[in-house]
Amino acid sequence: MKTHILKTDPDVFEALVRGDKTYEIRFDDRGFSVGDALCIQETKSSGHDMANGAALEYTGRTTARTVTHILRGPLYGLSDGWVILSVDNPARDAINQAEAIEQWAGCLEKIILHVETEHAKDPNYPTIGAEGMGEFAADMREAAARLLQQAGGGALNQSEKDPHPDCELECGAYGTYCKCNAEGGA
Incomplete structure (x- = not known):
């Protein structure tokens, strides 16, 4: 594994930092490999401006x-000697993981409520260990909060995670099916 110090234009750098851009197109004069670290520095001017005389200055x-992946030319219109480097986004990855954990914790809580409600109606309704599930859901929420803190994010917005909080059981854990939507609800 190597570390490559690269420079990039301001707009491209901003898109990369925001997580909108998840790749780098580069001439492969460094022998890039999966697992290599890229240290990317923002320049004050674009490559086009520097080609026309602007000084190379860093912000x-x-x-x-x-x-995480390399596509090497010549392939799919990419010239020989050029590569498209797929790259990770640690902050966004952590936020996505935290959101997924939060969603599963919410699903567990809905399942617990459903089981408790059904068990109250019918004592023979299986409880499937609902007692321990509440503690597990709380642990999941704590893990999600730690991930968000590491990623520099704030608290997750519950309304963004679960646009149908009144669904009885189908909460996204088994896909994108939404019972209230399927039944003409919210």
Whole structure:
């Protein structure tokens, strides 16, 4: 594994930092490999402007990424000697993981409520260990909060995670099916 120090234009750098851009197109003069670290520095001017005489100056902003996949030319219109490097986004990855954990915790809580409601109606309704599930859901929420803190994010917005909080049981755990939507609800 190597570390490559690269420079990039301001708009491209901003898109990379925001997580909108998850790749780098580069001439493969460095022998890039999956697992390589990229230290990407933002320049004050674009490559086009520098080609027309602007000085190479850095803004001081940098970001780090890891190469997760490489597409090497000549292939799919990519010229020989050029590569498209797929890169990770650690902050976005952590936020996505935290959101997934939060969603599962919410699903567990809905399942617990459903089981408790049915068990109250019919004492023979199986409880499927609902007692321990509540503790597990709380642990999941704590793990999600830690991930968000590491990623620099704030608290998750419950309304963004679960647009149908009144669904009885179908909460996204088994796909995108939404009972209230299927029945003409919210």
